[in-house]
Amino acid sequence: MEELIEKLKGELIAELNLEEIKPADIDAEAPLFGDGGLGLDSIDALEIILILERNYGIKIDNPAQGKEIFYSVKTLAEYITAHQK
Amino acid sequence: MQPITITKSCQLKGDVLTVDGCEEPFDFKELVADASLRRRMSRIVKMGVACGLKCAEGLAPETIDGIITATGLGCLADTEKFMESIVVNNERLLNPTPFIQSTFNTIGGQIALLRGIHSYNVTYVHRGLSFESALIDAAMQIAEGRRNILLGAVDEITPSSADIQRRLGMTREYELGEGANFFLINAATPGRHRPAVLDIATRSGRLTTDEMIEWIVEITKRNGIKTSDLCIYTNCDDELAKTIDDKFEPISITLFNYKNCEYPTLSARFLDSAASDMYIIRKDYNVLIVNDYQHINHSLILLGKM
Numbered sequence: 457m458e459e460l461i462e463k464l465k466g467e468l469i470a471e472l473n474l475e476e477i478k479p480a481d482i483d484a485e486a487p488l489f490g491d492g493g494l495g496l497d498s499i500d501a502l503e504i505i506l507i508l509e510r511n512y513g514i515k516i517d518n519p520a521q522g523k524e525i526f527y528s529v530k531t532l533a534e535y536i537t538a539h540q541k
Numbered sequence: 542m543q544p545i546t547i548t549k550s551c552q553l554k555g556d557v558l559t560v561d562g563c564e565e566p567f568d569f570k571e572l573v574a575d576a577s578l579r580r581r582m583s584r585i586v587k588m589g590v591a592c593g594l595k596c597a598e599g600l601a602p603e604t605i606d607g608i609i610t611a612t613g614l615g616c617l618a619d620t621e622k623f624m625e626s627i628v629v630n631n632e633r634l635l636n637p638t639p640f641i642q643s644t645f646n647t648i649g650g651q652i653a654l655l656r657g658i659h660s661y662n663v664t665y666v667h668r669g670l671s672f673e674s675a676l677i678d679a680a681m682q683i684a685e686g687r688r689n690i691l692l693g694a695v696d697e698i699t700p701s702s703a704d705i706q707r708r709l710g711m712t713r714e715y716e717l718g719e720g721a722n723f724f725l726i727n728a729a730t731p732g733r734h735r736p737a738v739l740d741i742a743t744r745s746g747r748l749t750t751d752e753m754i755e756w757i758v759e760i761t762k763r764n765g766i767k768t769s770d771l772c773i774y775t776n777c778d779d780e781l782a783k784t785i786d787d788k789f790e791p792i793s794i795t796l797f798n799y800k801n802c803e804y805p806t807l808s809a810r811f812l813d814s815a816a817s818d819m820y821i822i823r824k825d826y827n828v829l830i831v832n833d834y835q836h837i838n839h840s841l842i843l844l845g846k847m
Contacts, residue, residue, distance in 0.1 A: 473580040502637045509634055
């Protein structure tokens with residue numbers, strides 16, 4: 457899980473152009489969206505959907521689950537671990 | 542046309558920003574405080590936005606009645622990224638950011654969003670006459686009673702677009718360049734001693750030296766200005782420059798070395814140079830900008846002081 461979390465941090469930094477942030481700066485349990493975390497927005501959510509589909513072959517079937525899945529790097533990693541074939 | 546005044550002229554070339562010809566330090570992080578907006582901006586967007594924001598500095602958003610931008614080729618880096626993603630991902634799962642940022646109106650749109658300017662916002666993409674079209678529109682907006690118009694021109698060069706233009710034989714004579722210019726335009730009121738655009742004319746297609754000379758005579762005649770009283774700024778070739786010099790004996794000819802820096806909205810840089818010189822020199826004289834973009838798109842911009 458730790459390895460996947462670190463990989464995800466690197467992918468988020470690269471795909472979302474988080475040029476001023478290093479992997480160590482990202483708290484795996486902090487919220488990705490809104491205040492108090494990375495402060496990502498709806499365009500970033502689309503980019504994360506693409507990371508899941510392209511890099512892990514995972515499609516989110518139920519959009520209502522998005523809020524829980526995208527809460528933090530840790531919740532993303534847990535979802536990938538549970539759904540990757 | 543009704544004359545328009547250039548109240549402020551900003552240019553970004555490389556990392557150097559000038560306001561009315563004088564270098565001014567700037568920090569992009571201060572200009573665009575929102576990190577999430579900054580990280581999505583490509584180089585051309587940063588160039589244009591920095592230059593535009595600097596030009597609009599000190600003005601309340603509601604006093605800016607229009608943002609008119611010009612670009613010959615637009616946001617190339619983002620366009621390339623988006624097109625590459627179409628190919629690599631087999632037309633599926635395309636990233637939204639390069640698509641959103643690749644549109645021609647990205648720079649005008651970003652400036653409007655950042656400053657909360659809700660007025661007229663248009664981008665002209667007319668090859669080598671994009672800036673001239675934007676300038677004509679700015680003059681028409683002022684003639685219709687608008688107060689301040691933010692007029693800009695931005696073009697960038699990327700390795701792949703330079704390579705394509707070389708392969709197409711477009712750059713046999715030229716080295717490609719890039720730059721961002723913004724001007725604050727408003728109605729000309731006599732007594733301010735600011736540079737003013739008195740007339741603009743454009744033509745497309747190849748013109749002979751005789752046709753160019755005739756055209757210059759025509760624009761000066763209709764504005765009641767003697768060709769010998771002009772300072773000429775031009776990127777035309779040596780033959781035409783020599784003919785202009787011999788025939789008109791102008792006060793001076795400033796030759797922009799087009800061979801070192803060619804891009805579709807280069808005439809905006811000529812306007813910045815001419816306007817900055819007119820502002821700094823503080824003497825009354827007329828300027829004629831003779832733009833000969835790749836011998837295909839031509840424009841004449843006549844300036845005076847008002």
